[in-house]
Amino acid sequence: MQEGLLNELRRVYGSLTLRLVESLKTPPRRLYIRVNTLRASIEAVLEEMEREGVRAWRDGEIGEAVYVELKGPYKLPGDVEKTIVVDEKTAVSVMMGSNLYRPGVLKADSFRRGDMVRVVSKHGFYVGVVEATVSSSELFRMNSGLVGVNVASVYSAPRISELSVYRKGLVYPQGLPAMVTTIFLDPREGELVVDLNASPGGKTGHVVQYTRGRSRVIAFDRSESKITVLKSNLEKLGLAMNVLPIPYDSRYAHLDFNLNGRVDKVLVDPPCSNIGVRPKLVFDKTMSDVSNNASYQKQFLKTAHSLLKKGGIVAYSTCTLTSKENEEVVSYAVRELGFESVEAETLFTRCDKVYFENIVGYRFHPLNSDMPGYFIALLRKA
Structure with missing residues (x-):
């Protein structure tokens, strides 16, 4: 990790910084x-997963959250000669026990089926x-599809996407802090909620679920492809009701849409350095x-301020650990935009409340409780 970035993390974690960096290399x-x-009760989902051989448990604090346990790390065989090189995202997926698919493959040795x-x-x-x-000759004529079945990985976890509960839209894989973000925002029935960085749709769908489909949600993301993913996920879950997906650079939503002063709640989960994502194979x-x-x-928060009604709330969240992208951005929103910082009404014990x-x-x-790195702040328009 670059020394300047290490020093940035030391501003928050001090003598624990190197231990933190080592922890980021492993998954929760x-x-x-x-x-x-x-669509389903917690009990019904747990029972259906167990019938398929997957044991899951309820979370102790978040009512809609369940979890499976990761196994490993395992030692990999040292006598495999042929190699496929993949991008970092695909490498993490295989490392966790997933099969290998064509997207993400960069290059490969010559190999035959069954190798x-x-x-x-x-x-x-x-x-x-x-x-x-x-x-290998077939591989490079493919644009998609299965390349190899995982037979050994550093860690192993149930393949949620292959379970019936996933195929039927009864579950959505989502990190616990991301769920907490929606719960802290506390959207209500009848409210107008805007998600400025909505794809792939986890928080948008959670808002719909949380309000039982009785809120109105405008979901922005900057490209047609991202909005296509969002629509697909929401439709699969049956959570597309009262959601208007819009492919658009939402930094300019306050200029091009008639929304200023009309929105009750805003989600801002902007692009970040992703330093809190686990496991992290490389710090680049x-x-x-x-x-x-x-x-x-900061541009998204400026837009959020324009969109909100007086007294409206924005939940700002990132999956990174730097003070510059977290506390300092929120401090800017208070100091320069006129937001008020507010505390969450819901208690959650597995995070640090920081001032x-x-x-x-x-x-x-x-x-802290083996979590990924994540940050949430709530801001109210004065």
Whole structure:
């Protein structure tokens, strides 16, 4: 990790910084799933998962959350000669026990169907072994599809996407802090909610679920492809009711839509340096990336302030750990935009409540209850 970025983390974590960085290299032991309670009860979902051989447990604080437990780490076989090189996202997926699919494959040795092939990240991390379902010549004529079945990985977890509860739209894989964000925002029936960074739709869908489909949601994201993913996820879950998806750069929503002063709640989950995402195979972000992100993030909060009614609330969240993208952005919103920092009404014990100048925020991290890195702050338009 770049020294400047380490120093940025030391501003928050001090002598624990190196321990924090090491923790980010490993996944949390619990992988969370949000039960779609508009379609099924928690009990019914747990029973159906168990019938398919997957044991899951209720979360102790979030009513719609269940989790499965991760197993590992395991030692990988050392005698596999042929190699497929994949991007970092695909490497993490295989490392956690997923099968290998064509998107994400960068290059490969020559191999035949049925061969055992090592999967290696582009930075050289050996993450798993797959049994090839295609030959290497077939691989590079494909745009999508299965390339290999995972036979060995560093960690193993149930393949949620292969379960009947997933296919029927009864569950949605989602990190616990992301669920907490919607709960802290506390959208109500009849309210108009705007999600400025909506794809792939986890928080948008949670708002619909939380209000039993009786809120109105405008879901922005910057491209048609992202909105297509959002629509697909919402429709699969049956949570598309009263949601208007719009492909648009939402930084300008206050200029091009007749929404100013009309919105009750806003979600801002902007692009960030993603330093809190676990597991992290490589730390390739720089302080320049962090500074650029912080400037970008402030633009969404400026738009949110224009859209909100007086007394309206914005939930600002990121999956990163830097103060510059978290506390300092929120402090800007209070100091320059006129927001008021407010505390969440719902208690949640597995995060740190932090104070910075005249704001309060909520930090999740691996050193606190084995969480991913995440930050939430609530702001009210005065």
